[in-house]
Every structure is written in structure tokens, then in C-alpha cells.
Amino acid sequence: MTLRISSPGRSGAWLRLPMKRLRPMIYTAILAIAFAPQQAAQADTLADALVGAYNHSGLLDQNRALLRAADEDVAATVAGLRPIINWSTDITRSFSRTPTVPGPGNTNSAATNANAGITAELLLYDFGRTPLQISVAKETVLATRQTLIGIEQQVLLRAVRAYMNVQRNTRFVALRQSNVRVISQSLRAARDRFEVGEVTRTDVAQAEARLSSAESGLAAAQGDLLQAIEEYIAAVGHKPGRLTQPPSLPKITRSVDSAKTVAVRYHPDVLKVQHDVAAAELSILVADAAMKPRVTLNGSLGVREELGGSSFSRQGSFGIQAAGPIYQGGGLSAARRRAMAIRDAQRGLLHITSHAVRQNVGNAYAILRAAQAVATSSNDEVRAAQVAFNGVREEAKLGARTTLDVLNAEQELLNAKANQISAQADVYIAAYSVLSSMGQLTAKDLNLAVQTYDPSAYYNLVKTAPVPSSKQGKQLDRVLRSLGKQ
Template sequence: MRLSLFLSVAALVGGPASAETLRDALAKAYQNNPTLTAQRAAQRANDENVPIARAGGRPTVSVSGGVNENLIRSGNNFTTPERLAQGNASVTLPLYQGGRVRNGVRAAEIRVDAGAANLRGVEASTFTDVVSAYNNVLRDEAIVSLNRQNVRVLETNLRASRDRFEVGDLTRTDVAQSEARLSLARAQLQTVQANLIASRENYVRLVGTAPDALEAPPPLPALPTAPDTAVEVALRDNPTLYAARRVREATDYDVRVARAGRLPQVGVTAGQNYLNYLGSLGAGTGLGVGQTGTSTAIGLSLSLPIFQGGLPAARIRQAQELRGQAIEQATAAERQVVATTRSAFAIWRSSQEVIKSAEAAVSANKLSLEGVRAENSVGTRTILDILNAEQELLNSQVTLVTARRDAYVAGFALLAAMGHAEADDLGLDGGPLYDPTTHYRAVRNSISDFNSGRRADPVAPGTTQIPAQDASVTRPLEPMLESDVDRTPALTTGVDRPRP
């Protein structure tokens, strides 16, 4: 199933127009992420290897000219005239080069295809990073809200403990326990606020804008039910693995190019020469001597290497070893894809189970906390029991928030490993998608020596103008994470506690 389906649904059911959705973040990163724009430039440079390789089999045309003034002459003016102007134009056409050009062009074309696949892989990797950063901000905002809520609750507990201590209902130990727990909660709040700032700054780095009022991410499409199914798809569609296999194929042509260094080369050369002695030939002899001359030549050249100091053999051995390296790298890429796919599937599946357990734990801890508070009001539970119950509720809520983030990111990473999280799959808004074949089609048959292309200018904007991020929270907590435990004065102050 294409990701564009769930992203389109998100656009229809999303929040207010001012909120930013995951679709918006991905579209911004697609246009402005420097890693992605740099990879596009690298692919355009890779495209040029095809016309470079083809140029080796095309004719070359050259002209030369010059004027010589002989200042010192040892002979007469027929053998050494005073001045000589000459010009030459030649055309050289290679007929046979041992297959160097043909195989070089084929290797370059295959590498262009591999580069396009690498670009798709960088897109998927970038999108995975954006999805992770997006969910990290949502997770850390929720954790900051939970810890702020916890601090407020512990502040109320401390005030109640001090009030009860004043009337002799609690001991100094109870107050100290409340003070210690509140101090730890405040320290923990500072830590999670710093984590939120770091997550927001990482979002700015990837997307290029600040994360303002992020909406909840849309549901992911249906994922495979078994890791073997996911691996089967990944081995077929993963772009990085495809690129490694294509590079492995290209190295076979590299070996053929190296072998061409031991084969003969045949070419045709045609030239036109022009001479002008500028009136200095036979000057002073009274003889009418022609001062200009032309000649036309055409020839067939044959170059047969006999001995080159071991250079061709070294190049062949080098190309064969590089092919061996490419073969092993393709195997390594396959192993990496299998491991990444299985790991993402395992994390996604386990996170689903953690979510179920954490939701049950949150509900149970809310009930437990309310019961502990009620029991404390009648003297059967201590302040420490309340503090521990509050902490357990917070821990379970943080576990739930983290598990939801992990499940979503792992699910998207699984789609990316399967080759189904690229720009074509996402159906992004913001204009047409980048087509790497456009530049390739424009340059692959180029024969102009003066088509220098465009100057390299910045594409991705900087982020120095974006203000430093803070720990502000833009989303309210969902009902399950709200602290809706009964904390009425009767339960907080213990006014209903029986007196001795």
C-alpha cells in the first residue's frame, strides 16, 4: 500500500490550518534538506560520466598556428627564411580501441542507474529521520507536560504534608519525603525540558523550520504480519541494495576497460596545413618564388602496445580486486537490509505489545493512586505510599508515550527498509517531484565543449535566522495521560482521617 494514502487521509482529518502535519514536514524536508539536495548534486555529477566516457570514441578537431621570426640564420634564405607563418587543422577519428569506450560507457550508464537508486535511498533515510524527529518532539512535549503535571501534584502534596505536620498529623519524616520527591521531580523536569529543546533543534536541522503546533501523525498503512514477508519485499525493492548490485555489475565492465589497455588502437587522421613565408623566401635573389603553400594529408594510424612496464596488467588486477570489493559490498548491503528489516519489524511488533501493557498499567496505576490516597485519608497508607504511587503512574505514562513513538518510527523504518517510503510513495505536496533522469537526458549525448551548465548555488537555506528553541508545549495531553485522579481536599489533607 502506498504511503500517500495515509498521508492524504491525514490532510483531510487533520487539525486547524495553522497546525503542521507530518505531511508538511516531509514536504519541507524534501525541498530543503541539505543532505538530500547534496545527493541530487552528486547524482548530476555522476550523470556526466556518461558523456565523458563517450567522448573517448568521438572525433576530435584541433587547429594550431604560429609565426616565427628567425633572428639568427646560418643558411641562405631558401633554407632558413626570415619569417614563417603556418597553420594546421586536423581531425582524428578513433576506429577501434579494444572495447575501452563501449565498456566504459556501459559502466557509466549502470552507475547512473545505481546513483538514482542511491538517491532514492537517501530520500527514504531522510524521511525516516524526519519522522523520527517529528515524533521525538511530540513524545518529549508529552513527557514535559507529564513532568510539569507531576511537579504540580507534588507541590500540592508538600503543602498538604506541611499543613498536616503543623497540626501534628504527620511527622517531619513525611514532610522530608515529600520535599525530596518534589526536588527530584523538578530536576527531572529540567532534564526532560532539555531533551525537548534538543529534539526541537534536531527537527529544525532536518526540516529547516521550527516545529510549531505539530499534529498527531496519521496511521501507518498495513504492515507485514511476519518478518520473512517484510524481508522478501525488502530484497526486491530496497533502493540501497539495488544500487549495490548495480555497482557490482558495473565493475565487470571496468575489468573489460582495463583489458583494453593491451589491445591495439586504430584511428584515422585528416589534416590541412598552410604555410606563408611572408615574402622572406628567396628575398634579394630576384627569383619569383612562391611565398605560400598548402597541403592536405589523410592517414591511418595503428598503435600496438608491446611493452608498457606492467601497467596494463596492474590495471587489470586492480579492476578485478575492485570488482571483488563490489561483490562483497553487495553482500554486506544485503545483510544490512535483512538485519534492518528484521530489527524494525521486531521493534514495531514489541512496541505494539508495550503500548497495550502500558495502557493497562496507566489505568491500573490511576486506580491504585486513587485507592492509596483514599486509604491514606483513613490512616492505612503513608505519605511515602502516595509518593510511590504518583511516581509509578508517571513512569507508566512515560512508557506509554515512548512506546507509541517507538512503534511509529519503527513502522516507518520498516517501510523504508522495504523500499516503500520514498518520495513517489509519499505523495507529497509542494510541486512536482525531483526527477533525476531530466538532467541525465539533457547531458548524456552532449558534444558541446562550451556547455558549462549552471553555476552551483545554494539550494537548502540556513537555519541561523530561526530563533533558539525552548521547552514550550504546543499540544494538550490526551485524556489517558491527564491526571484525573481524585485529589480533593479530603484526600489531600486527610481531614477525614480518624483521630485517636
């Protein structure tokens, strides 16, 4: 495929550019547009990217809302210990027709009555069932908080990967562009030497083939960079500016065993399952209490009036009621056995999660050490490849090396530099992955300049189940409005 472009030099003449030569130019234009808004902006650091990800993440917003829902479950259960007051009202039209005895005819009567009443119920004692349900809800809240911390780690690690991949692919593009320039110079030199008979047409063809390959590699690198930019925007919330190299690796413990101990003790995945186990054990006690009676205080107050008549009455009652199950077809026993099975399942999950966390720590350290070793080796490889390329190029000028030798040496240098760039990015990603595996990749642990989300703030407002008219309820309304939920 070719593109015909009108030549400004000659009227009516056309230049024919192969699409494979035009494609890198198109990618370069797209990249220029993508980076244009940030060219005049301040350079972005890795900390800036992490702050942007923390503030931008919809996934964090989603799980914060789920945590607030879990907080409300505590409030809803607490409400069961308070008086339950309901009102009711109705208007009833009643009529009757009674045959007259003796004699023909009927006696008709009709009345319209209005009724209004209030009923109240207060739980006095249920063998601890409701307090146990409150404890279950609280354990669920604590487990949900750990889930939120785990999500926070995922969001921040994604930002690290996005940042380093944009930086990696940006350097790849610059490397490929340099490669195209060097091979273009080699091609011009080969053509000049061909004109004077120093090399054959084969040398020129080899240089041309290598240039086409270099341009293809540049186009692929530019495409990868565009994809990395899109991932950065999704993870951080804005286009990348000029990304700076992170100053140093995060501090991590050198001992793998120490890291595993820390992870098993503090990793959010482990802590979440621990709270799930506690909730499951309490649920067994709730099922036991469900088999026992409930004692409640009940009261009612009502009025009855005949509309259009003279009948009017008031009535009321109060008393203590005890009620409990006698036989429910085995449903209560099944509920208890189910609670025990869930408890056993959660215990098994805790065992699995603890081992998985240990394994993830070991894997993360292995990947980090391998990446560091590759980075060290790639530095040595680049130095050696650079010396070799310079030597081959000088020898070619003296006729001791062919054009293909120069192209091969240049390709080896290109590969070495690409490996070096990739290894440097992998080291940073691996280091932050170690922190994530230990449960220490949070905004608080990284000391990010953000207003961190306090998971206990909303809970403290709703844990006593405040009514809207109370002081605490009005404060809760303001919080919800600030969150944009009302």
C-alpha cells in the same frame, strides 16, 4: 545559588528564590519563545514534516549534484566516439649566421614565419573499448541513483524521528508540569496536617524532597525538549508548530519473510551493489580491449607565411592510422587483474549487503513488535497505576496511608504515563524504520505532496554530450541556471 529579586510589595525588601526553583521557570520562558512563532500557525502533521525535510535537505542536494556529475561521465565518454578537432597557431623568428668561404666575413639571414593549422582525429575501431567504457559509466549512473534513494530514506526517517521526539518530549514536559502541581498540592496538604498535629515533620520533609526531585525532572524534560526542537529544525528546516498525533501507522506487510524478499529485490543498497558488480565485469572487458590496437582517421590542414616576405604555402594530409601496444612492462596485464579483483570484491559486497538487508528487516520487525507490546502493556499499567493512586490518596485523607505512600503512588503513576508516551512514539518510529529497511521509505512510496526529483531528466539532456550551441545544449543551460549552478 540564589537570585535576589526586588519585591513590588515592600520598598527596599528582597525575595530570595533558590536557583533550583528558578531553573524550570527559565526553561519555560525559553520554550515559550521557541514555540511563539508557531502558536498562531496551522498545526504540523507528520506529512508536513516529511515534506519539509524532502524540500529542505542539503544532503539530498549534495547527492543530486553527485548524480549529475556521474551523468556527465557518460557524456564525456560518448565524446570519444566523435571527431576530435584541434587548432594551433604560432609565430616563429629564425635566424642564422654563416662564415663566407673563401675570405673573411659572415652571411646573415633572418625570417619571421606565421603558422596556423587544424588537426582532426576520428576513432574508427578499438575493439569495443569505448562503447564498453560508456556502458561502465551508465552502470555507475544507475548505482549513483540508488545511492540517492538511500539518502532520501535517511532524510525522511530522520524527519520521522525528529517529529516523534518533539511530540514525545512535549508530552513529557506537560506530564512533569502536572507532576509538580500534584506534589505541590501534597506538600500543602502535609503542611496543613502538620499544623494540626496529624503528621510529623518527616512527612513534610518527604514531600519537600519529592517536590525538588519533580522540579529537577521538569527542568531535564524541558532541556530535552529544546534539544529535540533543534534536531527538528535541522531535519525539517523550520521550527515545529503544534504537532498532531499521526492518524495511523503506515501500511506494512505482516510477513517478515515477504518483507525480506521485497527488500533483497528492491532495496537501494542491494540495487546499487548490483550495478557496481555489472560495472566491474564490464571493466574487465575494457581492460582486455586496451591490449588491442586502435584504428583512427587522421587529417591536418595548415598554412605557413613569411611575414615581410613573399613565401606562402599551404599543406594538408589525411590518412588511416592503426596503433597498438607491444610491450608496456606488464602494466596492461596488471590493469586486467586489478579489474578482476575489483569484480570479485563487488560480488562479495553484494553477498554481504543482501544478508545485511535481510537482517535489518528482521531487526526492524522485532523492534516494532516489541514496541507495540510495550505500548499495550503501558496502557494497562497507566490504568492500574491511576486506580492505585486515587485509592492511596483517599486512604491518606482518612489517615490509613502516610504522605510517603501517596508520593510513591504518584511517582508510579508518573513513570507509567512516561512509559506510555515513550512507547507510543517508539511504535511510529519503528514502523517507519520497517519501511526504510524494505527500501520503501521514499517520497513516492509515501505519496508526499512534493515535486519529486526525476534522476533521469538531467541524464536525458546530457547523455548525447550536446555542445552549448545546440538546441539541447541551450535547454541544458536553462536547467543549470534554474539550479543556480551558473
